[in-house]
Amino acid sequence: MKTSFLLFIGLLLSNLSSAQVSIGSSVSPTNLYVSKIKEAEFDYLKTTKTYFIVPNELDFEKTKNLISDIWTFNDIEFVAQENYIEDDYVLENNTIIRIHDENYALVKRQLGKNDKTVGMWFVKKFELISYPSVKINKKGEKNLEIYEFADVFFTQSILNRFQNSPHYREKKAKEISDEPDYYNFDYGYIKNYFQTLNDKLNKKEMLNVRDGIVNTKKLKTLKEQTLFIPDWTLKSTNAFTGALSKIQEPEELFEKYEFPYEMISHQALNDKILSGEKFYYLMHSQFNEYKLLSIIDSVTGEIIYLVENKGYNIKSGDLKDINKEIE
Structure with a gap:
């Protein structure tokens, strides 16, 4: 099962502001449909060791204690983002939970004119990925088999979306100027989302938001x-x-x-x-x-x-x- 989970794409402006847990293989990068994960794949995941990469925005000890109290699915170890070197953890039968946090712009090249932004999309999520096979080729490069099992994605604030929009004007942002980047990227919400993820993984259940x-x-x-x-x-x-x-x-x-x-x-x-x-x-x-x-x-x-x-x-x-x- 080689998957690419929730790639967030939109036209004109994709106001991606999700707060949800998704467990399953993405059918299309432009929607939320996911296909079934096989029972054997759940079984494989349970035998692996999970490394939870604690992002710099969160307190390490507080996050470690919070997730440790929740997580019963498999062995888990915590690594501070500043100490995380990807190549050291991309090893066979390792599972990683890490933040994927990027803003993207789709730009149209205009001959003789300035480039025009025609689409934007935003990603902030914990992604759960695993490596059932890691082989080294003759050039010393890693050939990876990647299982992407789940995402925990967060609600982007209106201010943050607007600031990343080509339509941004500071005057229009006065009423939301005190907003955080993400409304629910905080310990209580994270606790509830990982409780759901842990429970579903233990029960070998997918979570398709469209169901x-x-x-x-x-x-x-x-x-x-x-x-x-x-x-x-x-x-x-x-x-x-x-x-x-x-x-x-x-x-x-x-x-x-x-x-x-x-x-x-x-x-x-x-x-x-x-x-x-x-x-x-x-x-x-x-x-x-x-x-x-x-x-x-x-x-x-x-x-x-x-x-x-x-x-x-x-x-x-x-x-x-x-x-x-x-x-």
Whole structure:
């Protein structure tokens, strides 16, 4: 199984702002469809040793303790990014979890004119890859067999997307000037995502976001329980420029949601997850022209609701659909 997982491509502007776990082999680089991983491939992965490369943005000890408490799938060792030399770890039967973090631009060459940016896409994800075979050829070069099993990808902020857009204007960014680069690249969210990844790998289960998830029994507990929502979901983005188009009022967005909810900052929600408190929260993600809505258990990381729809911004109709599942 030689795979290339989620290569993020878009035309004009690809507002890639995903927050999700994907386990499976990509069918096409332009969509989220994945094909099946064989049971023998899960079995192989479990026999390997995983090296978790801790990115410089995260505290090494805090990340090590967090992931060590979660990870039961196979042996795991932690390496600081500054000490990571790729060639030393690209060895047969090694598995690596590392950050892939790049911005790309698709440029059109114009004869006699300045080059024109016609497409952009963004990647920030932990990728889980393994090397079942590493052979040295006569030139001393490594010939690799690469298994790319899974991605944990993050929600890019509107500010970060806009700043990387050819349409960026500082004046238009005033209302979002205090945003981080990624809303959920923080310890609480990372904890929940890796809980899901670890659980699925142990069960030899794929996670195809386009299959959707509706756990009716657990959703109905939201009749009485408060659903927490990070307040950045109130912000709508312009699909073509990446700029902020409007900030919705909670009453406007939740006009068709009949049950308890509470808006909360992304920082406060992260801290709430780390506190160990049991609750459910809504996550709005985006992949090119598709939006993903999920509801996540703060203690286990379990996704009890996952749906993909066309569009860029969360709307009251999306909450109406969730409301129907809770009724």
